[in-house]
Amino acid sequence: MSLAALRNTLRRSALNTSARAARPVFRQGAVRRLTTETPTPKKSNNNLLYGGIGAAVIGGVAFYVYTSNSDTAKEAGTAVRSGAQVAKVAANFVPTKEDYQKVYNRIAEVIDSAEGYDDGSYGPVILRLAWHSSGTYDKETKTGGSNYATMRFEPEAAHGANAGLNVARDLMEKVKQEFPWISYGDLWTLGGVAAVQEMAGPKVPWRPGRIDGFAAQATPDGRLPDASQGSDHLRNIFYRMGFNDQEIVALSGAHALGRCHHNRSGFDGPWTFSPTTVTNDYYKLLFDEKWVWKKWSGPKQLEDKKTQSLMMLPTDYVLTQDKSFKKWAKAYAADQDLFFKDFSAVVARLFELGVPTAQFTTSEPWIMANADE
Structure with a gap:
C-alpha cells in the first residue's frame, strides 16, 4: 500500500465515521476543581472511533511491517496517528474542555511552585518552551511547528536556542504523567497559554488536536532567532513562519517576562523590573531608558545606564532603530491594551503553526479560565 493510498483510506474512514456520528453535545464552562483522573470516553463514542479508524490502523500497521524501520514507515505511522486524530474529531471521541481545564489548572500550580527558581515563577521558562x-515552522516546506513536539528528541533538544528548556520539559513531564491522554504538543502550548494568563497577561485563545511525532521529524538548527543579529535576520526568521513586521514586534513583547542566563545563552539579566508579570514595560523601557553597551567578557548586549540592572539584546534594540519596527514598538509602549490585543492574537497563531486544521477538536478556539476564576 502506498503512502498516498494510506492517507486516502484515512480520509475515507474519517468521513464515513462523521456521517454515522450523532450530533455532539458540548459542555460549557470551565471547571476549577483540581483532579488527576483520566477522563473515561463514552461507550457510544468508542464504537464510532473503532469503526472510523479500524481500517486506517490495519493499513498503517501492514505498511509499517512491510517497510520495516525506514523513514517512510515512520511517516506512515505519523499519517496513521494524524488520521486517527481526524477520526476522533469526527466522532467527537475527545476529552472535553473541562478535562483540558484540569490540565491548565495543574500547570498553573506548577508555575507557582518555583520558590527559589529565578524570580519565583516557572511561567517564563514554560512560555519559552511553548514558543x-x-x-x-517553515511555511514553504510545511515542516516544524507545534504539531509533533520534536524538541523531545536530540539533536533539537540540544540546539543552542533551546538551552535550559530541559527545566520546562521536565516540569511538563510531571504533568504528562498525571494526564497521559494529552499530547506533548497540546501540553506544551497549553502551558504557554497558562503562563501568559497566570502572569497577568491577556486571554490567549487555544484549542487541542496536536499529535506526537518521531525523532526523524525534528527540525534543523537555525530556525529560531539569534539574539545577536539585526533586523534582516528577524525578518528572515519570522517571515519564514508567516508573520509580518507588526507581528514580529508584538511577539517580541514576550520579553516582558523572564531573564537570560549566562550559563545557557551567554547573555545575562532581565528585560524589565517585573519579569513575572506581563506588561508593556518592555516597550516603554526601550524608549524611556538610556541604553549603552555592557562592558564585560560576555556576548554583545546592552544595559540601562541608570541602574545597570536591566539588559536588552541586539534583536531588542533594533526595534528602536528600524523604521517599520519602531512604529509598532512606540504604539505598544503608549497603549498596553493595544499590545495585549495584538499579543494575544499573534501568540494564538504561533501556537497553531504546523497543525493541520482537520486535527483540531473544535472549530473555534477556547478561552481557558484562569486558575482563580
Missing part, C-alpha cells in the same frame, strides 16, 4: 516548540 520555541512552535517557532520552528
